[in-house]
Amino acid sequence: MTYIINTDKIKRAAIPWEERPQNSDSPIWRYSKNPVIPRNLLPDSNSIFNSAVAYHQDGFAGVFRCDDTRRYMRIHSGRSEDGINWKINPEPIRFIPSQSSINDLKFDFAYDPRVCWIEDRYYVTWCNGYANHPTIGVAYTNDFEKFYQMENAFLPHNRNGVLFPRKINGLYMMLSRPSDNGHTPFGDIYLSQSPDLTFWGKHRFVMGACGPGWQSTKIGAGPVPIETNEGWLLFYHGVLTSCNGFVYSMGAALLDLEKPWQVIARTEPYIMSPQTLYECVGDVPNVVFPCGALTDPETGQIAIYYGAADTVSGLAFTKVDLIVDFVKRNSSI
Numbered sequence: 080m081t082y083i084i085n086t087d088k089i090k091r092a093a094i095p096w097e098e099r100p101q102n103s104d105s106p107i108w109r110y111s112k113n114p115v116i117p118r119n120l121l122p123d124s125n126s127i128f129n130s131a132v133a134y135h136q137d138g139f140a141g142v143f144r145c146d147d148t149r150r151y152m153r154i155h156s157g158r159s160e161d162g163i164n165w166k167i168n169p170e171p172i173r174f175i176p177s178q179s180s181i182n183d184l185k186f187d188f189a190y191d192p193r194v195c196w197i198e199d200r201y202y203v204t205w206c207n208g209y210a211n212h213p214t215i216g217v218a219y220t221n222d223f224e225k226f227y228q229m230e231n232a233f234l235p236h237n238r239n240g241v242l243f244p245r246k247i248n249g250l251y252m253m254l255s256r257p258s259d260n261g262h263t264p265f266g267d268i269y270l271s272q273s274p275d276l277t278f279w280g281k282h283r284f285v286m287g288a289c290g291p292g293w294q295s296t297k298i299g300a301g302p303v304p305i306e307t308n309e310g311w312l313l314f315y316h317g318v319l320t321s322c323n324g325f326v327y328s329m330g331a332a333l334l335d336l337e338k339p340w341q342v343i344a345r346t347e348p349y350i351m352s353p354q355t356l357y358e359c360v361g362d363v364p365n366v367v368f369p370c371g372a373l374t375d376p377e378t379g380q381i382a383i384y385y386g387a388a389d390t391v392s393g394l395a396f397t398k399v400d401l402i403v404d405f406v407k408r409n410s411s412i
C-alpha cells in the first residue's frame with residue numbers, strides 16, 4: 080500500500096476533489112469544470128497560469144502568475160475558501176527585503192511560482208528576472224500579504240526552482256533546471272543543498288531529458304515533491320519539439336527519500352498531455368505545466384494545479400496509490 084507521509088502537520092481544509100469518471104482508467108483526470116481560473120479574472124490580466132497553491136488558515140492561499148495586458152510577467156497573491164473559486168489581489172506582490180542587503184536585488188519580471196511550507200512558514204520560489212536574466216528568486220510569508228525576499232538561490236540562468244518540504248539529512252534541498260536566456264532548447268533537473276536557504280551547493284544531477292518522445296527536449300520539476308513511503312513523488316513537465324514548436328506534457332517520478340537525486344522510477348509515457356481545447360488553444364498552444372499540488376494524507380487524494388496553454392489554470396486529480404503504481408509499472412528505469 081502506498082501512502083502520503085504527513086510531516087508538515089498544517090491544518091487542511093477539504094481538498095478540492097472529483098472522482099475519476101467511470102469510463103476512465105487513467106491515473107490522472109481533469110476537473111470537469113476546467114479551467115478553474117479564467118485568463119481575465121483581473122481587470123488587466125492577459126492570462127493567469129503556472130501558479131501554486133497551499134492550505135492556509137481555514138481555506139487556501141496561493142501565488143499566481145498573472146501576465147498583464149502589457150504582457151509583463153508578474154506574480155500576485157490570492158485566496159480561496161474551496162480551492163476552486165479564487166480571489167486574486169489585483170496588485171502584484173511587492174516584496175519586502177528580508178535584510179538590508181536585499182535592497183540591491185531588484186528584478187524585472189517574475190513567473191512560474193511554487194509555494195512550499197517548511198517548518199514554520201511558506202516559502203515562495205519563482206523564476207526571477209535578475210538583470211534581465213532568469214534565476215530562482217526566494218521569499219517567505221506567513222500570511223500571503225507580506226512577502227519577504229531573500230537572496231536569489233542561484234546565478235542566472237535557471238528556472239523551475241522547487242523546494243523540498245523538509246530538511247533531508249540536515250539540509251534544505253531544491254530542484255532546479257539550469258537554462259539559457261531564451262526559450263531554452265535543453266534542460267535537465269538538478270538538486271542543490273543548503274544549510275540556511277541562502278548558500279546553495281553540493282549540486283547533484285537528478286534526471287535528464289530522454290527518449291525520442293514527450294520528454295526528449297527538456298524537463299523541469301513541477302509542484303513541491305510529495306513524501307510517500309515509496310519515495311518522493313515528483314510531478315514534472317517534459318517537452319517535445321514538434322514541427323509546430325514545443326509541446327509540454329506532464330510525467331511523474333519517484334525519488335529516493337534520503338538521497339533525492341537518485342531516481343527510483345519515472346514514467347516512460349506521459350501521464351497528461353495537452354488534449355483539451357483550453358490546453359491546445361491559447362497564447363502558447365499545447366502546454367500543460369504543473370506548478371502546485373494539494374494532498375490529503377488521510378485519503379491519498381492529490382489535486383494538481385497546472386497552467387494550460389500559458390493562458391488559464393486547470394485542476395487535475397489523482398490518488399497516491401494509483402499514480403505511484405502507474406509510475407512503477409511504466410518506468411523506463
Ligand code: BMA
Pocket residue numbers: 129190191262263327363366368386389
Ligand atoms: C517555459 C516557461 C513557462 C511556459 C512554457 C511554455 O519556458 O516560460 O512559463 O509555460 O515555457 O510556454
